[in-house]
Amino acid sequence: TKGKYGQYLSEQIVTIRDDRYVIPVKQEYRYKFGGVVHDQSASGQTLFVEPAAILPLNNRLQNLLAEERQEIHRVLHELSLDAREEMEAIKRVAAALSELDFLQAKAKLAKQMRASQPALSADQSFKLLGARHPLIDPDKVVANDIALGQDFDTILITGPNTGGKTITLKTAGLLQLMAQSGLFIPANEGSSVAVFDQIFADIGDEQSIEQSLSTFSSHINDIVAIMKRVSDQSLVLIDEIGAGTDPEEGARLAISILDFFRKKGAKIIVTTHYPELKLYGYNRERTTNASMEFDIKTLSPTYRLQMGIPGHSNAFAIARRLGMREDVVAGAEKLMSSDDSDINHMIDELNKQTKLVTENKQKLQTSLDRAKQLEKKLQDALDIYNQRVQKQLDFALDRANEIVAKKRKKADKIIAELEEARKEGMQVKTNQLMDAKGEFNQLAKQEANLAKNKILQKEKKRHHVQVGDKVKVLSYGQTGTVTKQLGEHDYEVSLGRIKLKVTDRDIDKLAAGQKQQAQRRATSASRSSRARSSLDLRGQRYEEAMVNLDRYFDTILLSGLSTVTIIHGIGTGAIRQGVQQYLKRNKHVKTYSYAPANEGGTGATIVTLK
Structure with missing residues (x-):
């Protein structure tokens, strides 16, 4: 080139x-x-x-x-x-890698959404705590509690436009579908989901010019299709039921449709604007109203779901805030029927009561949390105190034994010297005998003083314990009976229903008078036992929870309780599994099972003792 x-x-x-x-x-x-x-x-x-x-x-x-x-x-x-x-092996490896990749993808999504694993209910009910729509910005989304199937099977949500009704509907359906697909859900720990055979949804406006479908026609087409396939294992979600036609006819049709779905046994959540359906929530069993909160001061929705309260019509208040003439607004209020006024008054009262209950609940929860923290601090302080007392006793005992050992050694030396002198035929002088006698007298005096030492007296008592003796177990502060001698320093002591293996350093033998007092104290203690009938392990680390569970069982066995409840929560299941394993190994447990659904379900275990 x-x-x-x-x-x-x-x-x-x-x-x-x-x-x-x-x-x-x-x-x-x-x-x-x-x-x-x-x-x-x-x-x-x-x-x-x-x-x-x-x-x-x-x-x-x-x-x-x-x-x-x-x-x-x-x-x-x-x-x-x-x-x-190696085709078959390669296929298995490829399938395993695909499964692992799928699991990794689900885990990454759960971490990104700060999701949790829900429990599965057996009665077609679900309870979503702090449920968040996964497609809304996490910094802006408003979390809501949504429950269905336990206290009621139908929810009617009312509220202003753009108030969040449709998003709430979608959140419930989407989180249920996510759970049934094996995904963690963006909700708080303790949530539970059901397993539905079908989740039917009629959400959004599907007008079609080509098919000559209006808003009403498109909705009716969807509902007709749902009615053909719905069962008692289904979840039905309908947005703006009966909308798009004459209000009176639409409301009547919506009530009839809801009655049909209820007869089929389906779980239902619908949104509506019709005031007639607010009364429907009160007139039908296992049916409740709900609404999306609206802030009158700012004229904007808060997107918070309020269970049990129908939405209040805010048209008059909004009109006043926007500057409409007062005589016009007042004229409109006079035109309202008495029934509508009664409903709005009822809604106002419900709002006030709900707000008061919520505030009281928050105050009680705060007080409960403080009480639990104080209880834990006191228990920790008591444990530390008992440890220090035991260390002091052990130290004093060792010192006393050391003094006795030295004096005995010195006495043995004096005797050995005198014996040696006698063997050699040496004459023991009078002054030597006097000196030796003086040392013996001094040793005897010191040993007498040591004998008065309370710690040595306790030590002596411990070494003279026999089967059938009444003793006090120091580490538990309880009185029991020696049932078996396991070794030179080890005994089996019966404390009520339980039997403990203890050392002679951990027991004090009681005199006859003390036995009667101890018996009275034990009886009084059992009557006035402050042992709680339930133990809450939620929020604790696994090791801490297992220690507290073991300590709690010591307490209840001494108190004479026959049935207790262990509250372990659902969460990741580690503490729940640990509790089940502990109960399975414990020979004092007769039966145990999960609590009923309305008392905690799989989040708590009821234990019956032998």
């Missing part, structure tokens, strides 16, 4: 066309190099020519490339034959 031939080229480069090396030659010198023209530029001023001089080289290159392709094909063919022998 350089030298004397460079002037014939458009650019002094070598390029590739059709996998062959060519040079860009000016149009007027196309025959200068001979060879083959493979392409030309868009303007036609440049031709891409394969010079005759390199034709053999390009041909050789193409042959080598063809041989390379053949070799690649041969190698892949051989690898395919080798892989065919």
Whole structure:
């Protein structure tokens, strides 16, 4: 491309066309190099020519490339034959990798949405705590509690336009579908979901000019299709039921449709604007009203779902805030029927009561949390105190034993010296005998003083314990009976229903008078036992929960309770599984089972003791 031939080229480069090396030659010198023209530029001023001089080289290159392709094909063919022998194993590995990839994707989605694992209910009911629509910005979404199937089977949601009714409807259906698809749901711990055979939804406006369908017609088409397939295992979600036609006829039709679905036993959530359906929520069993909260001060929705309260018509208040003449608004209020006024008054009262109940609930929860924290601090302090007292007693005992050992050693030495002198025939002088007698008297006096030491007296009592003796177990502060001697320093002590293995350092033998007092104290203690009938382990770490469970069982066995409740929550299931394993191993447990659905379900276990 350089030298004397460079002037014939458009650019002094070598390029590739059709996998062959060519040079860009000016149009007027196309025959200068001979060879083959493979392409030309868009303007036609440049031709891409394969010079005759390199034709053999390009041909050789193409042959080598063809041989390379053949070799690649041969190698892949051989690898395919080798892989065919392991086809079944490869299929299993591919399926396992696909499953792992799917699980990883679900885990990443759950982490991104801060989702939790819901429990599965067995009675077609669900309870979503702090449910959030997964497609709304997490910083803006409003969480709501949505429950259906336990206290009521039908929810009628009313409220202003753009107030969040439809989003609430979609949130309930979408989270239920996510759970049935094996996904974690964007809701708080403790939520539960059902398993429906079908989830039917009529949401949105599906007008069609081609099919001559109005809003009302499209809704009715969907509802007719749902009515053909609905069962007692179905969930039905309908947005603006009966809308798009005459209000009076639409309301009557909506009531009849709801009655049909209720007879089928389906679970139902519908949204509506009709005031007649507010009364429907009060006149039918297992049916409740709900509404989306509206802030009159700001004239904007809060998107909070209020269960049990129908939506209030805010037209008059909004009109006043926007500056409409007072006489016009007052005239409209006079035109309202007495029935409508009664309904609005009832709604106002319900709103006030609900607000008061919510505030009281928050105050009680705060007080309960503080009481639990204080109880834990007191228990921890008591444990530390008992540990320190035991350490002090052990230290004092060791010191007393050390003094006794030294004095006995000294006495043995004096006796040994006198014996040695007598064996050698030496005369023991009077002053030596007097000195030895003085030392013996001094030792006896010190041993007498030590004998009065309370710790040594306790030690002596411990070493003279027999089967049937009444003793006090120091670590538990309870009185029991020695039922068996397990070793030189180990005993089995019966405390009511339980039997403990203790060392002689952990017990005090009681005198006859003390036995009667201890018996009275034990009886009084059992009568006035403050053992609680339930234990709440929620929010605790696994190790902490297991320690508290073991300590709680010691307490209830001493108190004489026959039935207790262990509240472990649902969560990840670690504490629940630990509780079940502990109860299975505990020989004092007669039976245990999950609590009824209205008392905690799988979040609590009821235990019956032997």
